[in-house]
Amino acid sequence: MSGLYFHHASSLEHDPSVHMPGHPDTPERLLVLEAHLQAAGWLGFERRQAPAAEERQLELIHTRRLVEHIRAMCLAGGGAIDPDTFVGEASYRAALHAAGGACALTRALLAGEARVGFSGTRPSGHHAEPDRAMGFCLFNNVAIAAELAIRELGARRVFILDWDVHHGNGTAEAFRRRSDVLFASIHQGGGFYPGTGALQDVGSGAGEGYTINLPVPAGSDEQLWLSLLEHIVLPAASAFAPELVLISAGFDAHRADPLAGARLETESFAEMARHVRDLARRLDVPLGAVLEGGYQPAVLAECVQATLAALVDEQPACSAAPEGLLTSRAAAQIGRYWPL
Numbered sequence: 001m002s003g004l005y006f007h008h009a010s011s012l013e014h015d016p017s018v019h020m021p022g023h024p025d026t027p028e029r030l031l032v033l034e035a036h037l038q039a040a041g042w043l044g045f046e047r048r049q050a051p052a053a054e055e056r057q058l059e060l061i062h063t064r065r066l067v068e069h070i071r072a073m074c075l076a077g078g079g080a081i082d083p084d085t086f087v088g089e090a091s092y093r094a095a096l097h098a099a100g101g102a103c104a105l106t107r108a109l110l111a112g113e114a115r116v117g118f119s120g121t122r123p124s125g126h127h128a129e130p131d132r133a134m135g136f137c138l139f140n141n142v143a144i145a146a147e148l149a150i151r152e153l154g155a156r157r158v159f160i161l162d163w164d165v166h167h168g169n170g171t172a173e174a175f176r177r178r179s180d181v182l183f184a185s186i187h188q189g190g191g192f193y194p195g196t197g198a199l200q201d202v203g204s205g206a207g208e209g210y211t212i213n214l215p216v217p218a219g220s221d222e223q224l225w226l227s228l229l230e231h232i233v234l235p236a237a238s239a240f241a242p243e244l245v246l247i248s249a250g251f252d253a254h255r256a257d258p259l260a261g262a263r264l265e266t267e268s269f270a271e272m273a274r275h276v277r278d279l280a281r282r283l284d285v286p287l288g289a290v291l292e293g294g295y296q297p298a299v300l301a302e303c304v305q306a307t308l309a310a311l312v313d314e315q316p317a318c319s320a321a322p323e324g325l326l327t328s329r330a331a332a333q334i335g336r337y338w339p340l
C-alpha cells in the first residue's frame, strides 16, 4: 500500500499577486510542484481530488464570524485581510478545498485506506487563528483535520509537528488549552514572523506541557533542527502515544527560500520525514502531511518529492548526538513535562 496525495485545481486560482505584485505565495508554486511530481510518477502515490470542506467543518476550529467574513470578502471580489494576506473571488473556493483535502486525507488514513499521505493544496493554514486569518492563511487546514479526527473519527490523541520555518501560531492557539493535541513547532525565532512561539510558551491550563515551541536562530542548519526533532520532539510525541500524526509541512526553512534565514537542505526534509515516519510506524498509527509554506517553487518541488519518497521508503533515519546548548536548554524546559 502506497500513499495518498490530495490536490485540487482550485488551489491554482487563489492569487495574492493580483493585489500585491511580487507576493511570494503564487499559483506557480503548485504548478511547478505538480509538474515535478508528475515527471516522477507521483512517487507511486494514489492521487485523489480534495473535496470542498463544509462550513461546519471550518467551524470545528474557526468562529462563524471569521468564516462569514472571508466568504463575504471573496464574494465581493476580494481585497486585503492584512498587509500580507489577500483574497480574490476564487480564494474562498480554494480555501474550502484546502481544508477539505486535509480532512479527506485524515478520514482516509483513519479508515485504514493508507498509512501515509500528503495534501498539496493552497492557501496554507497554520497561521490562521480561530477568529483571525493572517500570514497568507485563511483557514487552518491542519487544525481542522486534527479536530475532525478527534470529534468525528474516534482519535483520542493527535500529534501535530509543524516544521515550517514560521511558528504555527494559529494551530498553537487552537489547541493551547487542550491535552488531546500535542503541538510541536520548530521555527526561526528572534522576533521573526509571526513573533510567537517562545520556548517558555508550553500551553496553558489543562494544555500546559502539550505545546512544544522550539525557536532556533536565523542561520540554523539541519544539525540543530534534527537534534531538536530527535531528542526533544520525538521522545515527547512517543510518550504522548498519538493515534494520528500530522505534519504542518512547510519547506521555507530551506537555505534557498527567499523569506527566511534557516539553512536546511532538501535532504534535511527527507531526514525529518524519516524520523516522523519511524515514530508513526513504531506506534502503528497513520501519518498525514499538509502543505504550508515554501516560496522558491523549484526548491519546494524537490523538497516535497524528497519528503514523499522518505514517507514510503525503507531507509532508516540517522541518529545523531544532541547538538549544542539549544538542545540542552530545550530539554530542561520540555523535560519538565515529558520523559526525554
Ligand SMILES: [Zn+2]
Binding pocket: 164, 165, 166, 250, 252, 292, 293, 294
Ligand atoms: Zn512559513
